[in-house]
Amino acid sequence: MYGDSATIRKILTELGDTWAVVGLSMNQDRPAYRVAAVLQRFGKRIVPVHPKAETVHGEQGYPSLDAVPFPVDVVDVFVNSDLAGPVADEAVAIGAKAVWYQLGVVDEKAYDRTRAAGLEMVMDHCPAIEIGNLA
Numbered sequence: 001m002y003g004d005s006a007t008i009r010k011i012l013t014e015l016g017d018t019w020a021v022v023g024l025s026m027n028q029d030r031p032a033y034r035v036a037a038v039l040q041r042f043g044k045r046i047v048p049v050h051p052k053a054e055t056v057h058g059e060q061g062y063p064s065l066d067a068v069p070f071p072v073d074v075v076d077v078f079v080n081s082d083l084a085g086p087v088a089d090e091a092v093a094i095g096a097k098a099v100w101y102q103l104g105v106v107d108e109k110a111y112d113r114t115r116a117a118g119l120e121m122v123m124d125h126c127p128a129i130e131i132g133n134l135a
Contacts (some may be wrong), residue, residue: 002101002111002123008130011120015097016073017044019127020065022087023078024048024056031102031126032078038128039076047072065090074098076127077105085110092117100127 019039024032025048033056036046040057047068048054048061055061062068065075065087075091077084077099084101088110091099098120101107106123114121 002106002121003125007120008122008125009134011074011098011100011122012127012131012134015120016071018047018070018072019044019074019076020047020049020068020072020091020096021076021078022049022065024061025050025052026054026056030078035076035078035102035126035128038131042131065094065096068094072096074100076100076102078102079105081105081107085113088114088121092119098122100125102126 021032021036024036036057039046046059048056049065050061051063053061053063075096077087084105085107088099099114101123103124103126111121
C-alpha cells in the first residue's frame with residue numbers, strides 16, 4: 001500500500017543518487033550499515049546522518065539532515081516509527097525528492113504530509129531488497 005512498484009522504481013532509478021541514511025553509524029550489526037553498503041554497490045552516494053556524525057563506508061557523516069551541506073535526493077529512514085515523522089518533515093524542509101521508510105517503519109500521517117508536499121514516499125520496504133529486484 002505504501003510502496004507500489006512504480007514509485008519504488010522511480011525513487012531507485014530516476015530521482016537521484018544521493019541518499020541520506022538517517023540512523024547510519026559504524027555499528028556493523030545494524031541493518032542500516034548493511035543496506036548502505038548495498039546502496040553503494042549499486043552506485044548510490046550514501047550520506048550517514050546520526051548524532052555521532054561518524055564516517056561510514058568512506059562517507060562523511062552529519063549530525064542531522066539540515067547539517068548536510070549539499071542537496072540530498074532521497075532520505076532513507078532507519079529510526080523507530082514514533083520518531084520517523086519529524087525526519088520526513090525535515091526531508092521536506094531540506095528539499096529532498098523522496099523519503100524511504102525501512103521495513104517496520106510506518107507513520108501514515110507523515111506519509112500524507114510528505115506526499116502532500118510533493119515528495120515521493122515508500123514505507124515498510126527495504127531499498128536493498130528492491131534495488132536487487134530491478135530488471
